[in-house]
Amino acid sequence: METSDETTAPAEPAAAAPTGIAAQDWARASEDPQYRAAVVDLLGALAYGELAAFERLAEDAKLAPTLEDKAELAKMASAEFHHFERLRDRLADIDAAPTEAMAPFAAALDEFHRQTAPSDWLEGLVKAYVGDSIASDFYREVAVRLDSDTRDLVLQVLDDTGHASFAVEKVRAAIEAEPRVGGRLALWARRLMGEALSQAQRVVADRDALSTMLVGGVADGFDLAEVGRMFSRITEAHTKRMAALGLAA
Amino acid sequence: METSDETTAPAEPAAAAPTGIAAQDWARASEDPQYRAAVVDLLGALAYGELAAFERLAEDAKLAPTLEDKAELAKMASAEFHHFERLRDRLADIDAAPTEAMAPFAAALDEFHRQTAPSDWLEGLVKAYVGDSIASDFYREVAVRLDSDTRDLVLQVLDDTGHASFAVEKVRAAIEAEPRVGGRLALWARRLMGEALSQAQRVVADRDALSTMLVGGVADGFDLAEVGRMFSRITEAHTKRMAALGLAA
Numbered sequence: 198m199e200t201s202d203e204t205t206a207p208a209e210p211a212a213a214a215p216t217g218i219a220a221q222d223w224a225r226a227s228e229d230p231q232y233r234a235a236v237v238d239l240l241g242a243l244a245y246g247e248l249a250a251f252e253r254l255a256e257d258a259k260l261a262p263t264l265e266d267k268a269e270l271a272k273m274a275s276a277e278f279h280h281f282e283r284l285r286d287r288l289a290d291i292d293a294a295p296t297e298a299m300a301p302f303a304a305a306l307d308e309f310h311r312q313t314a315p316s317d318w319l320e321g322l323v324k325a326y327v328g329d330s331i332a333s334d335f336y337r338e339v340a341v342r343l344d345s346d347t348r349d350l351v352l353q354v355l356d357d358t359g360h361a362s363f364a365v366e367k368v369r370a371a372i373e374a375e376p377r378v379g380g381r382l383a384l385w386a387r388r389l390m391g392e393a394l395s396q397a398q399r400v401v402a403d404r405d406a407l408s409t410m411l412v413g414g415v416a417d418g419f420d421l422a423e424v425g426r427m428f429s430r431i432t433e434a435h436t437k438r439m440a441a442l443g444l445a446a
Numbered sequence: 447m448e449t450s451d452e453t454t455a456p457a458e459p460a461a462a463a464p465t466g467i468a469a470q471d472w473a474r475a476s477e478d479p480q481y482r483a484a485v486v487d488l489l490g491a492l493a494y495g496e497l498a499a500f501e502r503l504a505e506d507a508k509l510a511p512t513l514e515d516k517a518e519l520a521k522m523a524s525a526e527f528h529h530f531e532r533l534r535d536r537l538a539d540i541d542a543a544p545t546e547a548m549a550p551f552a553a554a555l556d557e558f559h560r561q562t563a564p565s566d567w568l569e570g571l572v573k574a575y576v577g578d579s580i581a582s583d584f585y586r587e588v589a590v591r592l593d594s595d596t597r598d599l600v601l602q603v604l605d606d607t608g609h610a611s612f613a614v615e616k617v618r619a620a621i622e623a624e625p626r627v628g629g630r631l632a633l634w635a636r637r638l639m640g641e642a643l644s645q646a647q648r649v650v651a652d653r654d655a656l657s658t659m660l661v662g663g664v665a666d667g668f669d670l671a672e673v674g675r676m677f678s679r680i681t682e683a684h685t686k687r688m689a690a691l692g693l694a695a
Contacts, residue, residue: 255504259501264544275524282521296514299513300513
């Protein structure tokens with residue numbers, strides 16, 4: 198799985214041909230114990246995130262105004278659960294105990310959900326949309342720096358589960374019908390972003406292997422400045438999505 | 447799909463060769479508008495039941511003492527959701543509006559779940575086990591009297607989703623560890639059975655097409671005495687299951 202086309206990386210990471218770890222498969226990349234630990238962390242965080250998302254969506258389904266809406270949320274919840282299964286199975290395949298891998302991330306994710314329990318159906322939809330989009334942006338940024346096997350799995354479980362178009366359509370219709378709703382939901386989206394960042398910081402501070410990978414010690418092309426740029430890109434994408442939704446971010 | 451082997455039915459319905467409607471497929475059986483209405487009712491009740499079971503299990507997953515237990519409940523919830531999807535799709539295939547078909551059963555099922563919200567993990571497990579077993583017994587009894595296509599679907603969605611062995615194992619272990627728990631859970635199981643019967647009565651009283659089928663007007667071999675025997679069989683099976691669980695029913 199090694200390649201010799203180690204061209205100088207262009208400024209935009211997405212355009213770069215895979216080099217270093219990104220050009221290796223798991224068997225080779227995992228020979229480095231630090232890289233291995235970082236991937237176990239990443240998969241554990243993602244697995245717990247999917248399980249928590251399942252719970253959150255199932256809970257939010259209760260707020261649904263119609264049976265069709267309820268079924269739609271239940272479908273998303275079920276999709277998140279299947280993603281969880283794949284990640285858990287992958288952890289088991291690489292001889293990592295899934296529960297142990299997930300445990301370090303439970304507190305931060307549970308706290309995020311506790312701090313951001315939606316008070317109605319629309320808040321729930323905005324949360325599903327914002328939360329998923331941010332998580333998905335983040336994992337996609339990280340994915341390009343992973344070994345090919347882990348990258349494929351991460352990209353597959355981030356495949357759109359239909360949240361986006363469903364939530365956007367419902368939220369836009371609600372704002373059109375009652376423009377004042379937009380102000381309330383904009384504040385809500387800002388609070389979600391704030392909580393997400395503060396919990397992400399907590400995780401990074403706690404998990405050495407994961408943060409070492411993020412700031413360039415293990416995987417390729419990531420340094421502290423690059424992490425800063427990544428957070429800017431994620432924040433910008435969030436702002437654009439909020440605008441598309443009819444909300445000032 | 448007509449057969450000519452109309453042998454005299456033996457006493458045990460399970461041993462009878464299919465006759466009448468049970469020997470027909472949906473295309474033929476549904477020519478009778480009363481039978482058609484009864485099946486739409488049955489599928490609607492079953493679909494809403496699966497959706498409600500999804501919600502209940504997802505909710506109970508929060509009470510799970512460990513991450514593995516949580517994942518196990520989430521898995522069951524997801525399986526119930528996929529059953530719901532099949533029933534909803536079947537309703538749509540036979541040109542019945544799924545939401546309309548489900549709506550008449552929402553109140554009774556919601557009320558059942560409201561009246562029997564488990565207060566801890568073990569109560570949740572007993573409820574999942576008892577509720578599923580009773581529902582499954584009931585639908586299996588009805589299934590043998592349905593046209594072949596509807597029967598196949600009903601039997602497929604009643605396939606064990608793994609509730610039984612998981613719940614039995616956990617509840618027995620808890621009673622062994624702390625025998626007093628058994629008394630509390632036995633009371634709980636009795637309350638569940640009482641609520642289930644009282645909501646079932648409400649449904650039967652409200653839904654003409656469904657109850658006409660049950661008491662013999664439409665499908666084969668069911669009269670009021672047979673319905674009584676069916677309820678006895680279901681109650682007996684419940685008592686046996688409770689005994690196997692270490693609970694006096």
